[in-house]
Amino acid sequence: MSLRGYLRIVRPVNALVAGIAVLLGVLVAGVAITPPLFLLVVAVFCITGAGNAVNDYCDREIDAINRPERPIPSGSVSIRGAAFYSTFLFLVGIMLAALVNPLCFGLACLNSILLVTYAAWLKRVPLAGNLVVSYLAGSIFLFGGAAAGINGVILNLPLAGIVFLPMIAREILKDAEDIEGDQEGGARTLPMVIGVLPSCRIAGVLAAGAVILSILPIVPWWSVWYLATIALADVIILFAAVSSIRCTTSACVRDSGATTTLKSGMFAALAILILWALSG
Known part of the structure; x- marks a missing residue:
């Protein structure tokens, strides 16, 4: 200890x-x-x-x-x-x-x-x-x-949605990575039920949904400059989705580094949102 x-x-x-x-x-x-x-x-x-x-x-x-x-x-x-x-x-x-x-x-x-x-x-x-x-x-x-x-809770619903979608995408990809250990532990995850490939495709759609939500005029600081900066995070999120969307095995998902990349994209989006909130 x-x-x-x-x-x-x-x-x-x-x-x-x-x-x-x-x-x-x-x-x-x-x-x-x-x-x-x-x-x-x-x-x-x-x-x-x-x-x-x-x-x-x-x-x-x-x-x-x-x-x-x-x-x-x-x-x-x-x-x-x-x-x-x-x-x-x-x-x-x-x-x-x-x-x-x-x-x-x-x-x-x-x-x-x-x-x-x-x-x-x-x-x-x-x-x-x-x-x-x-x-x-x-x-x-x-x-x-x-x-x-x-x-205040109602005003924050759009931001919660921007985080919710890539997060669930990452959770699904993490489950796809961990099928072997989850089977040993008695877990039953989505990739175990429907397979790795369909799960990765669902994760890709969810990540794309987060990108679409992030560029809609639903945040108080929405502008051309906001779109230019949030695009940096959106590119990382989309890259993570694309890198694993054809994977059919847990090893492929792990090797793609999709969960790490998606996490980086989420942190980048969060940093950008915080900066815009401070500037507003």
Whole structure:
């Protein structure tokens, strides 16, 4: 067991990006960023990190095959330690959200329940697990909008959609990569049901849908300059979709690097959206 292992299990970069993305939702909702609102950043960091930890806890047998370098299979985090750690982070995140307003508290509770349910059960339900984790990614903006009440949530729905579509595409591709380990662990994913090739094609369509949504005039800063900058991320997302769209095996999907490329495209899109929100 090691401190580094406990840091790695929360996937700190992903959790931090999720926390910062909340501020984008706050800006879109038209709320000034004040020091108390940084509680939302910490709350989302904790809840996201807890979700990553509980996912590793539930997937420890699968990860022993697919990802032996991860904290639990490698022995840097104990099974019991991961369980206590994730519970602590969930509680901290929920309590911090409660300090902002009841709507943020409600979303924090809902998302925490979904994260645990996903890791323990829904991940093994074809497509349902993909939908849940993609909603959770998009809901980060809804969480930020909730700082301004229900109207803030409504204003953030387009941004949530822009994140939801590439996220579900990536989740499907990740499942296509991990068929062997998922079979050993008793999971039943979409690629296992319909095959790798159809799954990759569905992921490609979803990624293309995200690109189309990103260029529609649904964000408050829509302009020619916005289109020029978001195109940089859109090209990366489309490249990821195309690179795997003809794959028929898990090895092909892994070798294509599609999931990594798609993640890069999503981060690039997020960075561009944050810059535009700040400039507005």
